Amino acid sequence: MQTDAPSQSSPTSQHRVFLVVFGLLVVLTGLSFWIANSAIMENRILGWSVMIGISICKAMLVVAFFMHLWWERAWKYALTIPTLFMGCMLVLLLVPDIGMRTDHYPRSRQRLSPESITVPNAPGYNEPQPKSSPSQGSKT
Amino acid sequence: MDTMANSRTKPEPDHGSHGHAVPLVYQRALPMSPGKVAIWLFLSTEIMFFTALIGTYIVLRFGAPGGTWPTPAQVGVVEWLGALNTFVLICSSMTIVFAYEAAKSDRVRSARSWLLATMLLGLVFLGIKGVEYKSKYSHGIYPRFPRSLMHDRADLYFVSNFSSQLKQRIADEEAFSNQSPKQAVATLERLYLIQTGLVNWTEKKVGMSDDPQMKRLALESFAHQIHPLSKRPDIDKYLADEQTELMQEQQQLVTQQEQLESDLATAQQQLATLSDEIAQLESDRKSLVDDDGNFPEPGEPEQQRKAQLESTEQKAKSITESISSLNQQLNPIQRRLEAHSAFNQLEKGINEHFHLKLPMVIPSGNTWANTYFLITGFHALHVVIGIIVFLLLLPLELNRRRAKVMENVGLYWHFVDIVWIFLFPMIYLF
Numbered sequence: 001m002q003t004d005a006p007s008q009s010s011p012t013s014q015h016r017v018f019l020v021v022f023g024l025l026v027v028l029t030g031l032s033f034w035i036a037n038s039a040i041m042e043n044r045i046l047g048w049s050v051m052i053g054i055s056i057c058k059a060m061l062v063v064a065f066f067m068h069l070w071w072e073r074a075w076k077y078a079l080t081i082p083t084l085f086m087g088c089m090l091v092l093l094l095v096p097d098i099g100m101r102t103d104h105y106p107r108s109r110q111r112l113s114p115e116s117i118t119v120p121n122a123p124g125y126n127e128p129q130p131k132s133s134p135s136q137g138s139k140t
Numbered sequence: 141m142d143t144m145a146n147s148r149t150k151p152e153p154d155h156g157s158h159g160h161a162v163p164l165v166y167q168r169a170l171p172m173s174p175g176k177v178a179i180w181l182f183l184s185t186e187i188m189f190f191t192a193l194i195g196t197y198i199v200l201r202f203g204a205p206g207g208t209w210p211t212p213a214q215v216g217v218v219e220w221l222g223a224l225n226t227f228v229l230i231c232s233s234m235t236i237v238f239a240y241e242a243a244k245s246d247r248v249r250s251a252r253s254w255l256l257a258t259m260l261l262g263l264v265f266l267g268i269k270g271v272e273y274k275s276k277y278s279h280g281i282y283p284r285f286p287r288s289l290m291h292d293r294a295d296l297y298f299v300s301n302f303s304s305q306l307k308q309r310i311a312d313e314e315a316f317s318n319q320s321p322k323q324a325v326a327t328l329e330r331l332y333l334i335q336t337g338l339v340n341w342t343e344k345k346v347g348m349s350d351d352p353q354m355k356r357l358a359l360e361s362f363a364h365q366i367h368p369l370s371k372r373p374d375i376d377k378y379l380a381d382e383q384t385e386l387m388q389e390q391q392q393l394v395t396q397q398e399q400l401e402s403d404l405a406t407a408q409q410q411l412a413t414l415s416d417e418i419a420q421l422e423s424d425r426k427s428l429v430d431d432d433g434n435f436p437e438p439g440e441p442e443q444q445r446k447a448q449l450e451s452t453e454q455k456a457k458s459i460t461e462s463i464s465s466l467n468q469q470l471n472p473i474q475r476r477l478e479a480h481s482a483f484n485q486l487e488k489g490i491n492e493h494f495h496l497k498l499p500m501v502i503p504s505g506n507t508w509a510n511t512y513f514l515i516t517g518f519h520a521l522h523v524v525i526g527i528i529v530f531l532l533l534l535p536l537e538l539n540r541r542r543a544k545v546m547e548n549v550g551l552y553w554h555f556v557d558i559v560w561i562f563l564f565p566m567i568y569l570f
Contacts, residue, residue, distance in 0.1 A: 018237050025230045029564070033223045036569035051565040058561045066233050066554045068547075073171050083184045087191035094199045102205040114208040114292035114503030 021065045028058050179548040183555050186522075190559050193518060197511045197566065208503045212568055214369050215281050215508055218272070222568030225268050226560060232261035233557045236550045244543040251538035251546070258553065259530040262523050269520050273513075280497040282509050289497065290505030294356075294363035296346065302366070302499045303339045306331065309498070330482075330494060337479025338362060338490075341472060367489045367500035383480045386473050393470045400463050407456040414449045418442060512567060519563060522556045 032054045041047040064070040069080070105113070201209050212219060239254030276282055280289035289305075291298040310331050317324030342362040346355045361375045421442040425435050438446075486493045491500055502508070529549055536542060 015241070018234065022230065022234045025233075026227065029223060029226045029230065032565050032569060033219065036219065036565070048570055051569055052562075055562050055565055059558045062233060062554050062558050062561070066237050066557075067551050075171060079180050079184060083187050087187055087195075090188075090191055091195035091198060094195060098199045099203045101203055105205055113205045115294065115501075 017065055021061050024061055025058055028054050028061075173544055175544055175548050176551075179551050183551065186555060190518075190562075193515050194562060194566070197515055200507055200511060201566075201570070204504055204507075210369070210502050210505055210508050212570075214502060215505065215512075216275060216279050217568055218275075219568050221268055221272060222564050225265055226564045228261050228265045228268070229557045229560050232258045232265070233554055235261065236553045239538070240543065240546045240550045243538040243546045244540060246540050248538050252534060255530055255534060255538065255546075259527055259534070262527045262530070266520060266523055266527075269516065269523075276509070276512075278495065278497070279492070280500070281502070281505065282513065283506060288506050288509075289499045290502045290509070291363075291499060292501070292503050292505070294359040294501045296359075298363065298499060298501060299339065299342055299346070299359065303335075303343070305498055306335055306339060309496075310335065327494075333475065333479055333482060334490065336472065336475040338365060338483070341476050341479070344472070363501040365483050365486075365490060366498065367491045367502065368487075369502065379480065379484055383477065383484075386477055386480075390470065390473050390477065393466060393473070397463060397466050397470065400459055400466065404456060404459045404463065407452055407459060410452050411449065411456065414445055414452065418445050418449065421445070515563060516567070519556070519559050522559070526553050526556055 032051045035041065035047055035050055035054075040050065063080075069076045102109075102113070235254045235258040239251050239258060242248075242251035242254055282288075287301065291301070310328070313324055313328050313331060317328055339362075342358055345358045349355050349358065357375070357378050360372075361378050364372055364375045365379075421439070425438065425442070428436055483490055489500075490496060491498055526549075529552070533542075533545070533549065538546060
């Protein structure tokens with residue numbers, strides 16, 4: 001018990017820490033909600049990065065204070081660092097071959113992919129408009 | 141016994157007096173309780189598990205070719221519901237911390253009520269999740285066998301699947317309308333209009349057109365009317381142009397029809413007068429009967445009139461034929477125009493507006509649904525397990541002795557919260 005429990009801080013001050021962390025979590029949630037609906041999302045990569053950054057901050061707050069790792073001994077590093085390393089590696093290793101596989105798609109592959117819905121510069125999106133309007137004009 | 145207890149609390153290398161060759165010193169293997177080691181190791185595997193799921197989602201989502209992954213709005217994901225669920229889970233993390241603190245300082249009642257609050261918040265989370273799943277189901281956004289309702293592209297496969305599902309729906313609706321006719325009539329009318337004004341029209345249009353761009357526009361505008369994904373000015377323009385064109389065509393055909401009908405009326409009038417005249421001539425002729433009961437042969441005027449009658453009859457017949465062929469031409473146009481006026485103004489599309497659950501085009505919609513249900517489903521399963529554990533703990537005396545159990549359960553619950561912290565932006569906001 002003595003080894004597990006935080007030794008430096010008194011229960012009341014710890015209580016205050018929990019409430020502050022709770023407030024921060026709520027504020028950060030609101031912040032990422034606000035970012036999703038703000039002009040920052042016009043640069044989608046930036047918006048995504050900021051939102052993931054906020055999520056990482058929130059997770060760190062929960063892990064450090066709600067899960068008491070802040071007050072734990074050094075074993076926390078032995079446990080968390082390898083896990084996080086493997087977790088991040090698993091995702092990062094997939095990025096170049098799979099995550100970025102469509103960055104340089106040949107047209108033949110593009111035809112097999114689902115049709116584009118939002119990106120106006122995707123092949124085949126803008127083509128129908130200039131060609132079809134004259135043909136319609138000639139018909140009427 | 142006494143010495144052992146002493147050695148537990150106060151380890152001292154003072155065991156030589158027992159006379160053992162090797163001094164027994166109590167040393168803890170780890171600076172933490174075995175339960176905590178276990179729960180942290182378990183959480184490590186859980187981190188791997190969810191990292192794999194989230195990593196798969198990231199790879200699929202960002203590896204999708206530009207613009208082919210549905211935005212949250214296109215698959216009907218409600219942002220504020222996700223934010224609310226995030227808030228609920230953060231609150232539950234807070235309450236489980238309070239429950240642990242209370243148990244640690246032997247405040248049993250307070251610990252129990254905080255634990256109960258945590259469990260209720262978990263149930264609220266599941267409830268909101270259930271509402272979201274239900275809305276997905278009612279919109280047809282889920283994997284299903286043998287064929288999903290979501291198509292990657294607007295092509296003829298989409299149209300034919302739509303057509304067959306619509307026929308099935310019409311058959312069901314017709315069977316239902318025999319039971320309660322009044323309710324079903326409007327629905328059935330609408331389904332017929334979709335069949336003739338949208339499906340059949342598009343099939344004909346695509347089948348008859350040689351221009352690939354026109355084909356594509358016809359198919360895309362069809363898909364857009366069923367389930368619009370974004371603002372498409374090109375499709376709006378295409379539909380508006382088609383509407384004006386068809387209205388002109390309809391006007392032309394209607395004037396032609398009126399012309400033909402007046403022609404038919406005059407022909408019928410001619411026929412009536414001719415047959416009257418013939419009858420008159422015949423009766424005149426028959427009044428000239430001789431003693432043997434023989435009439436005179438039909439005279440020149442009568443024969444002429446009979447020939448005229450025959451040709452006019454022929455003419456009337458051909459006019460009727462052309463009127464019916466005109467009607468055949470006119471009917472689909474009128475149905476199409478009806479469909480235009482009925483469906484063009486629907487902002488959310490036919491599927492959403494009439495709750496029809498017919499096939500629609502959502503590029504990568506199936507991949508989206510698979511990952512969405514897999515990830516949120518596994519997370520919800522963890523919430524369910526947490527709630528079961530809370531239920532098992534609630535009847536117990538949550539005092540200092542059970543503080544460690546409370547802490548371990550709390551660690552698990554915080555982990556569930558952390559997973560949601562990552563899922564929320566990725567599923568609801570990206």
